[in-house]
Amino acid sequence: MWKYLLKKEFKQFLRDPGTPGMTLMFPFLIILVFPFASNMEIRNIKLVMVDNDCSEQSALMMEKCASSGYFEVKDIVNSPSEAQKMMDDGRIDAILTINAGFAKYIEGDVPATDALPVGIKVNTVNGTRGSIGSQYLNACVSSYVMSAKGMSGGTAGQSPQIDVTETYRYNEFLDYKEFMIPALIVIAITMMCGFLPALNIVSEKERGTIEQMNVTPVSKAAFIICKMVPYVVVAYFMVFSCMLLSWLAFGYGCAGSLLDVCIFTLAHIVVMASFGLLVSNYSENAQQAMFVIWFFSMAFMLVAGIFTPLESMPQWAKIVAYANPLTYYADAMRGIFLKGSTLADTWKDLVCLVGIGGTTTLWAILSYHKTN
Amino acid sequence: MVNTGEKTVVIRNLVKKFGDFTAVDNISFDVSKGEIFGFLGANGAGKTTAMRILCCLSHPTSGEGTVAGLDILTEQEKIKKRIGYMSQKFSLYPDLKVWENIELFGGIYGLTDKQIAQKTESMLKALSMENTRDMFVRDMPLGWKQKLAFSIAMVHDPQIVFLDEPTGGVDPVTRRNFWELIYEAASKGVTVFVTTHYMDEAEYCDRVSVMVDGRIEALGSPAELKKQYNASDMDGVFTKIAGRAERE
Numbered sequence: 126m127w128k129y130l131l132k133k134e135f136k137q138f139l140r141d142p143g144t145p146g147m148t149l150m151f152p153f154l155i156i157l158v159f160p161f162a163s164n165m166e167i168r169n170i171k172l173v174m175v176d177n178d179c180s181e182q183s184a185l186m187m188e189k190c191a192s193s194g195y196f197e198v199k200d201i202v203n204s205p206s207e208a209q210k211m212m213d214d215g216r217i218d219a220i221l222t223i224n225a226g227f228a229k230y231i232e233g234d235v236p237a238t239d240a241l242p243v244g245i246k247v248n249t250v251n252g253t254r255g256s257i258g259s260q261y262l263n264a265c266v267s268s269y270v271m272s273a274k275g276m277s278g279g280t281a282g283q284s285p286q287i288d289v290t291e292t293y294r295y296n297e298f299l300d301y302k303e304f305m306i307p308a309l310i311v312i313a314i315t316m317m318c319g320f321l322p323a324l325n326i327v328s329e330k331e332r333g334t335i336e337q338m339n340v341t342p343v344s345k346a347a348f349i350i351c352k353m354v355p356y357v358v359v360a361y362f363m364v365f366s367c368m369l370l371s372w373l374a375f376g377y378g379c380a381g382s383l384l385d386v387c388i389f390t391l392a393h394i395v396v397m398a399s400f401g402l403l404v405s406n407y408s409e410n411a412q413q414a415m416f417v418i419w420f421f422s423m424a425f426m427l428v429a430g431i432f433t434p435l436e437s438m439p440q441w442a443k444i445v446a447y448a449n450p451l452t453y454y455a456d457a458m459r460g461i462f463l464k465g466s467t468l469a470d471t472w473k474d475l476v477c478l479v480g481i482g483g484t485t486t487l488w489a490i491l492s493y494h495k496t497n
Numbered sequence: 498m499v500n501t502g503e504k505t506v507v508i509r510n511l512v513k514k515f516g517d518f519t520a521v522d523n524i525s526f527d528v529s530k531g532e533i534f535g536f537l538g539a540n541g542a543g544k545t546t547a548m549r550i551l552c553c554l555s556h557p558t559s560g561e562g563t564v565a566g567l568d569i570l571t572e573q574e575k576i577k578k579r580i581g582y583m584s585q586k587f588s589l590y591p592d593l594k595v596w597e598n599i600e601l602f603g604g605i606y607g608l609t610d611k612q613i614a615q616k617t618e619s620m621l622k623a624l625s626m627e628n629t630r631d632m633f634v635r636d637m638p639l640g641w642k643q644k645l646a647f648s649i650a651m652v653h654d655p656q657i658v659f660l661d662e663p664t665g666g667v668d669p670v671t672r673r674n675f676w677e678l679i680y681e682a683a684s685k686g687v688t689v690f691v692t693t694h695y696m697d698e699a700e701y702c703d704r705v706s707v708m709v710d711g712r713i714e715a716l717g718s719p720a721e722l723k724k725q726y727n728a729s730d731m732d733g734v735f736t737k738i739a740g741r742a743e744r745e
Contacts, residue, residue, distance in 0.1 A: 129604025140592050333586030340552050340582040341605045
């Protein structure tokens with residue numbers, strides 16, 4: 126009986142006009158496109174400078190900022206109100222104002238206690254972009270001031286030096302892509318294994334074929350497990366093709382063992398597929414199932430520490446995150462990929478994932494009635 | 498081939514309620530082995546609901562009964578091995594080919610690969626559909642689909658086959674062919690339980706029951722009913738009985 130049901134599911138999967146193509150496309154998108162789009166390094170900050178000093182020093186500092194690579198200098202204007210207007214119109218992100226007396230300050234003609242005659246204004250509609258932009262701008266200005274003062278014989282050399290060396294572990298170049306790729310794989314598996322089985326069962330409901338199954342002696346478990354098997358195969362295909370692609374394209378390997386990746390992936394597939402089946406048991410048509418799964422997928426992704434760190438969420442959001450299977454899968458996958466974590470480090474994630482999966486699977490089987 | 502001594506369906510005081518709505522209101526009847534039992538009634542009279550209970554797709558609210566000698570309340574999964582069902586909605590897999598559908602349902606009922614191969618051959622031959630073997634079911638005309646669905650419902654040689662409006666929307670010639678299949682099955686001792694809206698088909702049944710508002714208002718052979726209601730054909734019988742309906 127199992128043989129025939131599995132044959133049916135695989136044939137239907139392969140004959141579907143969309144899914145096989147999507148399965149092949151997804152790894153390319155995940156590895157070659159999405160990491161660049163989900164990059165949170167801030168670049169191309171649109172900057173306008175107001176030069177009220179018109180000195181050689183002010184020109185040099187503007188040059189320094191322009192060449193730092195983070196800014197795109199839109200214009201150099203003479204009046205602060207003109208710059209403000211540009212920001213109000215949303216054309217620029219930041220204004221650097223160099224006030225009169227800047228050259229004198231650098232050359233040490235004023236007491237060192239005086240404030241630096243430089244102003245920074247940042248558009249913080251996008252808070253992250255604004256605050257990081259202002260930090261970059263600050264860093265540019267202070268490094269220029271330090272070096273210029275040093276050259277012109279300032280007091281820099283006399284202050285005691287504290288030498289701080291930073292060592293970055295696990296992702297030495299702070300490469301955002303390397304951090305995001307495991308999480309993007311997590312998202313892909315979630316989407317694939319959440320949506321497709323749910324839509325599959327609902328479409329059997331809509332076509333009435335599920336009734337024909339319910340009137341046969343097929344057991345509930347056989348029917349549901351045979352529905353899940355093709356998606357397990359698809360999910361493994363996606364994980365390994367993503368890993369292969371990211372190694373080919375960026376040279377990223379997986380620091381941990383592939384067996385651990387397999388174990389966690391299986392646990393997550395069971396969680397998502399049973400969740401999808403659970404939703405389909407309570408849905409009468411595809412729209413309804415789509416909407417419910419979409420709602421949960423959004424919540425799962427945003428409250429999982431994938432895009433934003435869990436630690437900075439408020440307490441209530443953390444509680445939501447602890448009920449979210451993605452939290453554990455993403456945490457484990459990042460650990461395994463970047464740090465080479467083993468089961469000894471990630472067993473807590475596995476226990477939680479299996480716990481959630483067990484609950485949803487049981488619920489899915491109990492809520493599926495052949496007779497109602 | 499009606500064997501009145503052997504009852505394959507025995508139903509007593511069957512009730513099905515959906516909230517306040519009583520879809521099936523205390524019905525009782527027997528069906529004998531090899532009998533073609535017609536189930537008539539206006540739309541919404543409760544025919545499909547009653548049939549779904551007999552097929553174990555639905556739990557009755559109260560009442561009892563046996564199908565193929567097994568209890569409809571407790572032995573549902575066993576009953577499912579012994580019955581065939583063809584629903585109102587066409588329900589073969591449209592994205593599977595003809596032979597693949599036969600293989601799937603044969604396999605589900607526990608036939609071996611060899612038996613499935615034999616069944617496929619004999620079934621397609623009997624339907625004169627040898628050339629459609631590799632056709633996707635979705636590409637077939639409705640009449641062919643219905644004949645195939647009937648044959649697949651019979652793939653495991655069930656004792657009883659339940660047909661819910663099997664000929665809806667089918668042309669007269671194909672309908673005739675379809676009834677030939679039904680007669681053939683009945684002659685082999687299979688009990689056929691069929692709902693229909695076509696009164697000419699009602700004439701082909703050994704006995705018919707007419708449901709009105711969830712109750713069985715009339716039950717008997719077509720000849721008996723025509724006499725009882727003083728009508729020249731089943732159409733007249735049906736109009737007289739169904740006209741009593743109070744609910745929409």
